[in-house]
Amino acid sequence: MSGANKQILPSNEEKPLFVNSMFARIAPTYDRMNRLMAMGQDQSWRREMLAYCNLPPRGTLLDIGTGTGDIAYEAMRLYPGIQAYGADFTYEMMAAGVGREPGLALPYTQADTYHLPYADNTFDAVVSGFMVRNLVDRTAAFREQARVAKPGGRVVCLEITPPDNTILGPLFQLYFFRIVPIIGGLISGDSEAYAYLPQSTVNFPAPTKLAHIMEMAGLRNVVYHERMMGTVAIHVGMKL
Ligand SMILES: C[S@@+](CC[C@H](N)C(=O)[O-])C[C@H]1O[C@@H](n2cnc3c(N)ncnc32)[C@H](O)[C@@H]1O
Numbered sequence: 001m002s003g004a005n006k007q008i009l010p011s012n013e014e015k016p017l018f019v020n021s022m023f024a025r026i027a028p029t030y031d032r033m034n035r036l037m038a039m040g041q042d043q044s045w046r047r048e049m050l051a052y053c054n055l056p057p058r059g060t061l062l063d064i065g066t067g068t069g070d071i072a073y074e075a076m077r078l079y080p081g082i083q084a085y086g087a088d089f090t091y092e093m094m095a096a097g098v099g100r101e102p103g104l105a106l107p108y109t110q111a112d113t114y115h116l117p118y119a120d121n122t123f124d125a126v127v128s129g130f131m132v133r134n135l136v137d138r139t140a141a142f143r144e145q146a147r148v149a150k151p152g153g154r155v156v157c158l159e160i161t162p163p164d165n166t167i168l169g170p171l172f173q174l175y176f177f178r179i180v181p182i183i184g185g186l187i188s189g190d191s192e193a194y195a196y197l198p199q200s201t202v203n204f205p206a207p208t209k210l211a212h213i214m215e216m217a218g219l220r221n222v223v224y225h226e227r228m229m230g231t232v233a234i235h236v237g238m239k240l
Pocket of ligand 1: 016019020023034064065066067068069070071087088089090093111112113114128129130131134135
C-alpha cells in the first residue's frame with residue numbers, strides 16, 4: 001500500500017477540529033458520495049442496524065453523528081410512530097439534511113458525542129453510523145451512549161472494518177485507498193477529505209476488539225454482524 005498509505009491523519013489533539021471542519025466542507029456532496037462509495041449498499045446496512053434496535057411502538061431513537069440524518073429518517077420511514085432525533089457536532093451536515101424528507105420531522109441538535117445533552121435513560125435505542133472511527137476515546141463515547149439509553153435499550157454501531165481484517169484485503173485497499181479519493185475529489189472538490197476517510201479505518205479496532213470496547217463501556221450481550229465480505233460491521237449492545 002506504501003504510497004497510498006501516506007499519513008494524513010491528524011494527532012489526537014487535532015482530530016475533533018480536523019473532523020469537524022472536514023465534514024463541514026464536504027456536507028453538500030456527502031450523500032451523493034456516500035451512495036457511490038458504498039455502491040448503493042449503505043441503505044441496506046442502515047435498515048439492518050435499525051432492525052437490531054428492537055424499537056417498541058412509539059419508541060425513541062437517538063442517531064448520534066447523524067450527518068444529514070440518513071439513519072434517523074430511515075428509522076421514521078420504517079417504523080411509523082417512532083420518534084427519531086439527530087445529533088452531530090457538524091452544523092453544516094445537519095443543515096444539508098434539513099427538510100429532505102417531506103412529511104417527516106427530524107429534530108436536529110448540535111452536540112458532541114462525548115457530552116450528550118440528554119438525561120440518563122432517555123432513548124429506546126442509540127445508534128451511530130460511520131462516526132465512531134472518527135473518535136479518539138471510543139470507550140467514553142459508548143459509555144455516554146449507554147448513559148442516555150433506557151435500561152433494556154440497545155446501542156448499535158455501524159462501521160467500516162479495518163482493511164487488514166477483511167477477506168477482500170488488497171481489492172478493498174485498492175478501491176478504498178486509490179479510487180475513493182479520486183472520485184471523492186472529483187465530486188466534492190476536496191480530495192484531502194476523501195484521503196482521510198480510508199486512512200481513518202486503518203487504526204480502527206477489529207470487530208472483536210470493538211465489541212470488547214463496548215463491553216468496557218458498560219454494554220452487555222454485545223454481538224456483531226459482518227457484511228460486504230467483512231468490510232463493514234454492525235455491533236449491537238444492550239444496556240442492562
Ligand atoms: C461519516 S459521517 C456519517 C453520517 C451518518 N451517520 C451516515 O450514516 O451517513 C460521520 C459524522 O459523525 C460526526 N461526528 C464525528 N465526530 C463527532 C463527535 N465527536 N460528536 C458528534 N458528531 C461527530 C461528523 O460530523 C459526521 O457528520
